[in-house]
Amino acid sequence: MIARRALSAVLLGAITLMAGSAVALAGGSAARASDAVDAAALALRGGVAVYSDPSAEMALSSDDLDSLNAQAIATNLPLFIAVLPDSAKAGGSAEDVRDRLQEAVGMNGIYGVVVGKQFRAGTTDPGKQAGDLATQAFREEKANGLTAVLSRFIALTDERFNGNPAGPASSDAGGGLFGTLIGLMFGLLCLLIFIGLPAFFIIRGMRASKRRLAEVRTAIDEDVTAFGERVAGLDTSNPALPAESRQEVQQALDAYDHAKMAAMRMRSPQDAAEVTSALDDGRYFLACADAREHGKPMPQRRPPCFVDPRHGPSVADVSWQPPGLPARDVPMCAACQTDVAAGRNPLVREVQDSGRMVPYWQAGSHYRGYGGGYYSTFGDSMSGALIGTSLGSVMWGGPSSSSTVTQHESSGFGSWGSSGGGGDFGGSDFGGGGDSSSDSGGGDF
Ligand SMILES: [Zn+2]
Known part of the structure; x- marks a missing residue:
């Protein structure tokens, strides 16, 4: 065309x-x-x-x-x-x-x-x-x-x-074994295996996925509510505010509305990303409005506080040992930084995982969207903080080359290819179309 x-x-x-x-x-x-x-x-x-x-x-x-x-x-x-x-x-x-x-x-x-x-x-x-x-x-x-x-x-x-067995490839169910007693028994056995077992696993799987969604929803509701409390009472028409501040407050309120709507639309745990991403935006705008109002330097666009993303944008990378993990540099808000400097342990954000409360960075992969919305836009700058965490393994699959921790500490994927680059890529054409230039190794449907 x-x-x-x-x-x-x-x-x-x-x-x-x-x-x-x-x-x-x-x-x-x-x-x-x-x-x-x-x-x-x-x-x-x-x-x-x-x-x-x-x-x-x-x-x-x-x-x-x-x-x-x-x-x-x-x-x-x-x-x-x-x-x-x-x-x-x-x-x-x-x-x-x-x-x-x-x-x-x-x-x-x-x-x-x-x-x-x-x-x-x-x-x-x-x-x-x-x-x-x-x-x-x-x-x-x-x-x-x-x-x-x-x-x-x-x-x-x-x-x-x-190391999880993939099982055999799906195959066309072959018929023709009926008519004999053996065939009948085989048929009954198949019935049991092909209807009974899948039903069992489907029901179990549905329960588990419902539970995972409910857990992420709870965390999302808590985060949306926390931000709602933060923006409650803010008034964009306050004449005491500079015009830019008023605009930033409005942007924070818009982000809050966006987060609320996205939370209501959530149908799968991954949908949490849209909510937490909006909350991160909202807290940043609020920090801007706050800095402007109090004549402080404008905040940098930095990842949310690692200890609890509800604290809003971080102000510095601080050396800290998260519970159960080796020490590392993590982005922190000013309050958490003060706590750590005074030798106190800041209160970490915990979420439900299979009924247990765990730090969000150690929760199961259904929290990938929750953490992703907050941190994935900050790219590899977060990978060092997330080394050895579940969230790091689902978001980055291990440390990046810039990390100070050696590669073998993680079972995940390493940095981008060095000289060899890219590795071995396979796959085949799905065929069809008008491309007749190559015809190597069957790939047409
Ligand atoms: Zn904090």
């Missing part, structure tokens, strides 16, 4: 117009392509593990997306998977799109993209491989569709990096 439009521009014969529109069109399509990648990166940074662009040729249904997300998040692995439209290539390859996505997300982990009908995946760690798993998943499940391929890929990565 772009080519056709460019052609009509040629036919118009207006040379200057043609040159102008060619630039505009190229710019427009590149912008759209990078918009798709940026939107995916934003969602993935915010705690979603699998993202599907609605305009993608192989876009996932929301049910499939939910189940893949639940599966991926349960692995605790840093999985980043995006299903994108073919236009995201913007003249490049699917590998280019995957690389751009990795760059935009900026975290180490296992990346997979489906661009148009091409599936490509691999890890950012040259010492680890997932490309062959992508190829295997594709080979085993391509006949069952994209959701089956991605689900198989996630199961295989879980097996390789966590």
Whole structure:
């Protein structure tokens, strides 16, 4: 379509117009392509593990997306998977799109993209491989569709990096064993196995996922309420406030409304990211208004206090030993910094995990969205603080190269590849389309 439009521009014969529109069109399509990648990166940074662009040729249904997300998040692995439209290539390859996505997300982990009908995946760690798993998943499940391929890929990565058996690939249930007694017994056994067991696991799984959502909701409600108490009584029409302060107070109130609405819309634990991200914005605006009103220097955009993100933006990195963890530098608010300097232990934010109260950074992977909304936009600057924590392993998958702790202290993914770069990427074409230029190793549906 772009080519056709460019052609009509040629036919118009207006040379200057043609040159102008060619630039505009190229710019427009590149912008759209990078918009798709940026939107995916934003969602993935915010705690979603699998993202599907609605305009993608192989876009996932929301049910499939939910189940893949639940599966991926349960692995605790840093999985980043995006299903994108073919236009995201913007003249490049699917590998280019995957690389751009990795760059935009900026975290180490296992990346997979489906661009148009091409599936490509691999890890950012040259010492680890997932490309062959992508190829295997594709080979085993391509006949069952994209959701089956991605689900198989996630199961295989879980097996390789966590040691959880992936089980056999799904196969077509073969019939023909009826008519004999053995066949009948086999049928009954199958009935028991294929209906009884899955029902048991489905019910158990549903209970567990309901419990996980309820736990995250409780934490979210507490955080929204705490911010609500903070902004209660603020008045943007107060003539004593400077105009800029009034605007910042308004932005804080807007962020509060946004957080409240997003909390009400929450349908899965990952949705918590939108809430905590809005709360982080709100507390920052409030800190700005406060600084302006009291003639203090404007605050820097820094991560929320690590001890309890409800304390608002941190003011410094402070050396501290979180309960149960080795000492490290963590971002802290002024009050917590004072506590630590005086030898007192600041009160840490605890959340429910399977009924127990634990520091939020040690809670299960269903808190990935909760922590992600607060901290993922601060990128690798947070990875040092989160070394050895559950939150760190689901958000970053281990320490970054800039950390002062040696690599072997974490089982997660290391830094970006050094000279070798990128590792071994596999996957295969989903085939179809008009591309006849290559025909290597079966990949067509
Ligand atoms: Zn604090």
